[in-house]
Amino acid sequence: xxxxxDIFHNIGRMLTYDPSGPMLFSSGTFWALFLVFMPVYGMxxxxxxxxxxxxxxxxxxxxxxxxxxFVCLLGATSAVDWLLSKAIARPGASRRVxxxxxxxxxxxxxxxxxxxKYANFFLWNINAMVGSNFQPLDLVLPVxxxxxxxxxxxxxxxxxxxxxxxxxxWLEYAFFLSFFPALxxxxxxxxxxxxxxxRENRHATRSEVYTGLWLIILGVVKKAIIADYIAQYNDLxxxxxxxxxxxxxxxxxxxxxxxxxxxxxxxxDMAIGIxxxxxxxxxxxxxxxYKAQNLTDFWRRWHISLSTWxxxxxxxxxxxxxKGTARTYLxxxxxxxxxxxxxxxxxxxxxxxxxxxxxxxxxxxxxxxxGRIGDSWPVRAASWLVTMTFVALLWVFFRxxxxxxxxxxxxxxxxxxxxxxxxxxxxxxxxxxxxxxxxVVSHCLPTRFWESAQAWFxxxxxxxxxxxxxxxxQLVIELRTESVSPFIYFQF
Amino acid sequence: xxxxxxxxWALLAATFAFFAVASAFDSPSIGGHKFKSSGIxxxxxxxxxxxxxxxxxxxxxxxxxxTRPAFPAPLDTAAQTILFIGDSMLEGLGPRLAAYAEKNGHxxxxxxxxxxxxxxxxxxxxxxxxxxxVKPTYVFVCLGANELFVSDIANKRRGYVRKIISDIDTVPYxxxxxxxxxxxxxxxxxxxxxxxxxxxxxxxxxxxxxSKDGAHPTRSSAALWLDSVARWMPQHCAHPIRMERPDKAxxxxxxxxxxxxxxx
Numbered sequence: 001x002x003x004x005x006d007i008f009h010n011i012g013r014m015l016t017y018d019p020s021g022p023m024l025f026s027s028g029t030f031w032a033l034f035l036v037f038m039p040v041y042g043m044x045x046x047x048x049x050x051x052x053x054x055x056x057x058x059x060x061x062x063x064x065x066x067x068x069x070f071v072c073l074l075g076a077t078s079a080v081d082w083l084l085s086k087a088i089a090r091p092g093a094s095r096r097v098x099x100x101x102x103x104x105x106x107x108x109x110x111x112x113x114x115x116x117k118y119a120n121f122f123l124w125n126i127n128a129m130v131g132s133n134f135q136p137l138d139l140v141l142p143v144x145x146x147x148x149x150x151x152x153x154x155x156x157x158x159x160x161x162x163x164x165x166x167x168x169x170w171l172e173y174a175f176f177l178s179f180f181p182a183l184x185x186x187x188x189x190x191x192x193x194x195x196x197x198x199r200e201n202r203h204a205t206r207s208e209v210y211t212g213l214w215l216i217i218l219g220v221v222k223k224a225i226i227a228d229y230i231a232q233y234n235d236l237x238x239x240x241x242x243x244x245x246x247x248x249x250x251x252x253x254x255x256x257x258x259x260x261x262x263x264x265x266x267x268x269d270m271a272i273g274i275x276x277x278x279x280x281x282x283x284x285x286x287x288x289x290y291k292a293q294n295l296t297d298f299w300r301r302w303h304i305s306l307s308t309w310x311x312x313x314x315x316x317x318x319x320x321x322x323k324g325t326a327r328t329y330l331x332x333x334x335x336x337x338x339x340x341x342x343x344x345x346x347x348x349x350x351x352x353x354x355x356x357x358x359x360x361x362x363x364x365x366x367x368x369x370x371g372r373i374g375d376s377w378p379v380r381a382a383s384w385l386v387t388m389t390f391v392a393l394l395w396v397f398f399r400x401x402x403x404x405x406x407x408x409x410x411x412x413x414x415x416x417x418x419x420x421x422x423x424x425x426x427x428x429x430x431x432x433x434x435x436x437x438x439x440v441v442s443h444c445l446p447t448r449f450w451e452s453a454q455a456w457f458x459x460x461x462x463x464x465x466x467x468x469x470x471x472x473x474q475l476v477i478e479l480r481t482e483s484v485s486p487f488i489y490f491q492f
Numbered sequence: 493x494x495x496x497x498x499x500x501w502a503l504l505a506a507t508f509a510f511f512a513v514a515s516a517f518d519s520p521s522i523g524g525h526k527f528k529s530s531g532i533x534x535x536x537x538x539x540x541x542x543x544x545x546x547x548x549x550x551x552x553x554x555x556x557x558x559t560r561p562a563f564p565a566p567l568d569t570a571a572q573t574i575l576f577i578g579d580s581m582l583e584g585l586g587p588r589l590a591a592y593a594e595k596n597g598h599x600x601x602x603x604x605x606x607x608x609x610x611x612x613x614x615x616x617x618x619x620x621x622x623x624x625x626v627k628p629t630y631v632f633v634c635l636g637a638n639e640l641f642v643s644d645i646a647n648k649r650r651g652y653v654r655k656i657i658s659d660i661d662t663v664p665y666x667x668x669x670x671x672x673x674x675x676x677x678x679x680x681x682x683x684x685x686x687x688x689x690x691x692x693x694x695x696x697x698x699x700x701x702x703s704k705d706g707a708h709p710t711r712s713s714a715a716l717w718l719d720s721v722a723r724w725m726p727q728h729c730a731h732p733i734r735m736e737r738p739d740k741a742x743x744x745x746x747x748x749x750x751x752x753x754x755x756x
Binding site: 028031032034035038039042203204205206209210213229232233235236239240242243277401428429431432462465466469470473474477478479 | 494496497499503507508510528532580583604748750752753
């Protein structure tokens with residue numbers, strides 16, 4: 001009896017909010033819960049309201065597991081947004097009332113985000129500027145708030161612009177805002193794309209179910225095997241800036257460049273895969289970004305749901321490219337600045353965004369010159385090298401704890417670079433190098449290869465899929481660190 | 493429910509069941525490689541810890557008292573060759589200990605073995621190898637963070653803890669206990685019981701600012717942690733050495749050796 005009581009106690013503990021253990025798609029707790037979720041969802045899929053209630057309840061529980069009491073904030077935000085969206089779309093509502101409702105919604109959503117994410121940043125800057133002594137507030141950033149706030153903002157604006165009709169019930173809106181696969185770290189889901197899918201009310205096809213599983217496996221490999229493993233070395237470099245030789249530091253910088261890609265795109269793959277198993281399509285969030293040969297192309301491939309959001313709700317409303325060349329550059333720069341600040345409340349993120357904005361402006365300005373150079377392979381190789389060097393260098397400022405650390409890391413590469421370290425490095429970090437090679441090769445393979453691999457997996461017998469899944473899970477267990485690394489984008 | 497939903501559910505359930513059942517048994521070895529366990533059984537069948545209560549200050553805890561010598565030992569003022577081994581906690585502690593080493597004329601060699609445990613070190617000959625290579629006159633160990641929640645730890649790990657201590661041989665050492673973020677299942681008591689008097693620093697009960705993973709102290713917090721060890725040494729350590737507080741926040745070890753989790 002005691003043993004059974006212990007088991008129930010342990011299960012209860014696993015289901016309770018634990019600030020040190022957010023629920024990750026690659027965690028055992030999530031998979032155990034998903035095993036319970038799936039059959040119930042499968043049975044309710046055609047019973048529209050029961051399905052909606054069940055998914056919303058599960059999503060809220062998922063958020064509670066990751067963010068505790070802030071689940072109430074999510075509920076309140078969704079209720080306020082939904083009521084205001086109804087008021088905006090009410091027949092006969094005056095333009096003034098509709099605008100007031102939009103302002104109220106934006107003020108609520110962005111106000112909450114600003115308070116939790118930027119209040120202390122604001123206080124630190126005030127203190128630094130005027131020498132005041134405001135104490136920082138004891139704030140915890142609710143997980144995923146930046147993602148769902150952007151979803152809420154786009155929904156309200158789309159309703160105001162008439163691009164989307166408001167949902168008939170709060171439950172449907174809550175379903176959209178809290179949809180658990182995309183809740184805590186995106187992709188940022190757009191209402192016009194997602195809401196019709198809720199009403200479609202259809203089962204996923206066999207192909208979608210196994211494509212979903214394929215994406216989950218890819219995501220687990222990227223996040224839990226590659227990113228978490230190579231992170232151990234990268235962390236060493238960034239936590240002891242200047243403590244390593246130039247070559248080792250360079251490897252750390254390249255390593256972090258690969259880590260952040262695998263970490264975030266791995267999470268996105270898992271989110272898209274889980275949604276697909278449930279019969280919902282989420283748009284692609286990454287498209288081999290490190291294949292990009294210029295910065296504009298990079299931002300078309302990296303975190304696509306964020307870049308398109310920034311384009312549609314900031315860049316275009318600012319005037320886009322419709323107000324002359326100088327204004328276009330300025331709009332680009334301002335958009336990227338906001339994009340940088342979205343990533344975190346620190347000057348390093350502002351700098352990161354500003355540099356990308358400046359880079360985009362420089363690329364746009366130099367297009368006429370670049371166009372005359374031609375498109376031979378040496379030009380493409382040089383373009384790729386310049387783009388990747390720029391992107392990787394800026395990741396240093398994104399990752400390092402401070403300005404001083406960033407400069408130390410960058411300068412270490414040039415100060416103490418010696419090829420003599422290469423053999424020893426290769427011997428000591430063979431697995432790290434192999435995993436890095438895997439990422440490079442996977443980027444070099446043509447898209448056709450991945451499509452064929454996916455089609456093969458979908459067609460393969462059940463037992464083959466099972467064996468692949470078991471091997472991947474065992475690899476995760478073999479390589480996992482002592483504590484699960486949260487997704488880098490959780491903090492945003 | 494659609495047939496392919498059932499098939500997918502069966503696949504996920506079979507995988508989960510496979511790892512849950514496998515975790516209840518000793519992990520098999522193939523070609524010298526011992527497969528790691530998923531830990532599902534440990535997590536399910538672990539005896540619940542009592543709710544955390546007021547954690548006694550270090551000086552009052554039974555463990556700390558048991559490892560404290562009766563009176564301060566004389567200070568060894570010689571420059572030491574220090575070997576610092578352990579898990580990823582050394583990322584934070586290492587640079588600060590390096591600063592102490594630079595300030596006090598010691599030479600520091602650091603060996604970080606990620607995800608390592610007393611079991612991993614106890615099963616390998618790495619410590620003996622580094623003892624032989626570095627020929628340290630002083631050893632710091634920081635291990636235990638990766639085995640806070642191992643059930644029946646006293647029986648499972650006692651031999652390995654003793655093996656580590658016997659590898660250190662007669663060289664004076666300090667074993668820095670793990671920075672508990674939850675109550676442990678006995679690793680602190682196990683090390684305290686087996687370490688010689690005045691050689692175990694209990695970190696449990698200290699306050700740490702944690703990094704994003706919720707486990708590792710931040711770099712500044714880890715520096716304060718090492719400062720606490722340095723303050724503890726003159727009064728409570730069996731073999732205190734010069735540990736004057738450095739002005740620099742961090743320093744560089746003479747060499748840092750890094751081992752990845754899968755290495756044996």
